[in-house]
Amino acid sequence: MTAGGPVLGPLETWARDWREHGRAEVCEAGTLQQRVDHAVRTLRFNLQWAAVNHPAVDEFARETSLIYRQCEAQVSGERRPRTVPVACPCGQTLRVTLDTPGCRCPRCGTQYGHSELMDLPLAERRIAA
Structure with missing residues (x-):
């Protein structure tokens, strides 16, 4: 602390x-x-x-x-929930967990509820150059 x-x-x-x-x-x-x-x-x-x-x-x-x-x-001692990157249609990657109640995309301002977040496609993983 x-x-x-x-x-x-x-x-x-x-x-x-x-x-x-x-x-x-x-x-x-x-x-x-x-x-x-x-x-x-x-x-x-x-x-x-x-x-x-x-x-x-x-x-x-x-x-x-x-x-x-x-x-x-x-x-x-509980481990943190695993974060999964999902893709907003505007191209922004949102990092969510199965517990995420909802979030707003910082790029386009779209508000997603839990079920809408779970319906978004997984974001592409980028390989470090």
């Missing part, structure tokens, strides 16, 4: 964002564990407000769900 790592970094970023809405305080003092605990308490305390009022609550839910799954896998 580091200050800018995949757990503390995003949690404190959300706490800073919510602070701009007058709903949180950021505490960057103490150990990394104390900072994580503070950020989690702050975000949980304001979760009902965010669910109703925050314009990016869906993004918050996705990010915190990812953090939870990463921590759970780390503790349990």
